[in-house]
Amino acid sequence: MVIKLDELKNFAKIFLTGIYENLERIILGSDRYTSLEMREAILSGKVKIPKTVIEELCIGCEGCANVCPTKAIEMIPIEPVKITENYVKDKIPKINPERCIYCLYCHDFCPVFSVFNEISPIHPRDVGEEYIEIDVSKLLQKKVEISEEQINKISSLLSINLRRIIKE
Numbered sequence: 001m002v003i004k005l006d007e008l009k010n011f012a013k014i015f016l017t018g019i020y021e022n023l024e025r026i027i028l029g030s031d032r033y034t035s036l037e038m039r040e041a042i043l044s045g046k047v048k049i050p051k052t053v054i055e056e057l058c059i060g061c062e063g064c065a066n067v068c069p070t071k072a073i074e075m076i077p078i079e080p081v082k083i084t085e086n087y088v089k090d091k092i093p094k095i096n097p098e099r100c101i102y103c104l105y106c107h108d109f110c111p112v113f114s115v116f117n118e119i120s121p122i123h124p125r126d127v128g129e130e131y132i133e134i135d136v137s138k139l140l141q142k143k144v145e146i147s148e149e150q151i152n153k154i155s156s157l158l159s160i161n162l163r164r165i166i167k168e
């Protein structure tokens, strides 16, 4: 196959234009999908790793780890904390972002959110900075008002006996 001079020139032009446009994007940050703010954070090494678990609010029931379809959550042992007469918390979850598919099951099935109607202590993207002080011991003694069916469904996911803790 013989390549004509005109075709070669065209090819070189396309190639050089491509390089120029990409360099412009990288150096000047123009025509980008990522924000300039993010670009600055990446270049200055100041990317903030989001917080995904509020340890103080978590009751260590392991429900999030059990419901996670990709096994992205590992329960990490901690110094035992007595929460109620019947219950001691001894582990908290840690999300592996490489395995997470952001289905939000962990967030939605967490009993602190789904049974006790508080903010969920777990979120795979960012659990947020704002966190109102909540007395977990009192929270677990709070009367819950959700259907029997829902309590049974959520309880079946947990590694603790929720019924020994809550008031219905």
Ligand code: SF4
Residues within 6 Å of the ligand: 064, 067, 068, 069, 070, 071, 072, 073, 095, 099, 100, 101, 102, 103, 104, 105, 106, 107, 124
């Ligand atoms: S959002 Fe991620 S960590 Fe949470 S249950 Fe889904 S895959 Fe697992």
Ligand code: SF4
Residues within 6 Å of the ligand: 057, 058, 059, 060, 061, 062, 063, 064, 065, 092, 093, 106, 109, 110, 111, 112, 121, 122
């Ligand atoms: S389901 Fe909620 S309370 Fe239970 S371990 Fe996970 S984050 Fe903590």
